[in-house]
Amino acid sequence: YSLGRTATRLADFEKGLRIIRDLLHDRGIRVAGGEERDAGTVFLKAGRRPVPVYISAEGPRTLRVAGRxxxxxxxxxxxxxxxxQWAKDRISEGAAEADRGAAEIDVMPAGMICVDDDGEQARRRVRSRMANRAHHNFRFTYExxxxxxxxxxxxxxxxxxxSKPIEERVDPKYVTDYLVERFTIAGTPEECAARVKRLEASGVKRLLLTPPNxxxxxxxxxxxxxxxPLCR
Known part of the structure; x- marks a missing residue:
């Protein structure tokens, strides 16, 4: 994303995910024979298994890959x-293509957090850091x-x-209230807890939360x- 390198083709990414998951779920992978080895099935013999495989995803095609x-x-x-809900629908489409149930796939929303007795101050403080997260969502589509x-x-x-340091990549005046609301949980303790409870009510069990550096x-x-304590 920020190194200027060409991204892996999505088909190759999905193929790699299947190999990783088969190894981590004790199904093994088939390997071709060669001069120094016979063909056969290779299993992972280290660590406790099965190990769940998670990916970070945003766009519709990658969300379908996750579902599959x-x-x-x-x-x-x-x-x-x-x-x-839009993301869950894309994941469900991918799951259906692989004859899986969408309920098998854990969905963990991720974003920035900031807490302050002054809710507006919390939202101001998180603006610069969350800009990077918003930016890589919209490089390809505004869907x-x-x-x-x-x-x-x-x-x-x-x-x-x-090209600038992560918290200096955009003037905060260009970070709209919509972006702050979408990509952060920021405000008073009560406001933050209310957001968490709404997500829980929608079926979310886990969150990945990042504070400003x-x-x-x-x-x-x-x-x-x-x-x-307000979320219990």
Whole structure:
């Protein structure tokens, strides 16, 4: 994404995932014979198995790959419940193609967090760091962006500079409220807990949460001490 290298073809990525999952689920993989070995099935003989295979996914094609091949998805599309349902639908399509049930696949939304007694201050502090997460969602499509938010998201993309340090890649003035709401859980402890509870009610069991680099320790402490007790 940020190294300027060519991405792996999705078909090759899926093939690799199948090999990894077969090894980690004790099914083994078939290997061809050669001058120094016979053909046969190779098994992994290290560690405790089975090991669940998760990938991070955002776009429709990769989400379908996850549905066909993975045990879980780290969902980079944010915390918007409408987008969460869109992603689940794409995962379900992939699962159906492989005769799997969508319920077999764990969905773990990922995004940024910030906690402050002043909710607006929390949302200001998280703006620069979450911009990178939003940017790589929209490099190929605006499919999941509501029409009324599309102009603002396009301005954000046009003013993003991937060559800069991760928290300096865009002027915060281009990060719209929609992007903050979608890609972060930021606000007062009560506001953050309410977002978590809404996600739980939609079927989410796990979240992958990242604090801003500059305030990571205080954010994680506040989350553990002031948000999590409200979620129990």
């Amino acid at each position: 091949t993975c045990d879980g998805v780290i969902l980079g599309t944010g915390f918007d419940l409408r987008v969460l 999941t962006v509501p029409e009324e938010e599309r102009a603002g998201v396009k301005r954000f993309m046009e003013n993003f500079d991937i 500059a305030i990571s320790t205080e954010t994680m402490r506040a989350w553990g001490e002031r948000v999590m």
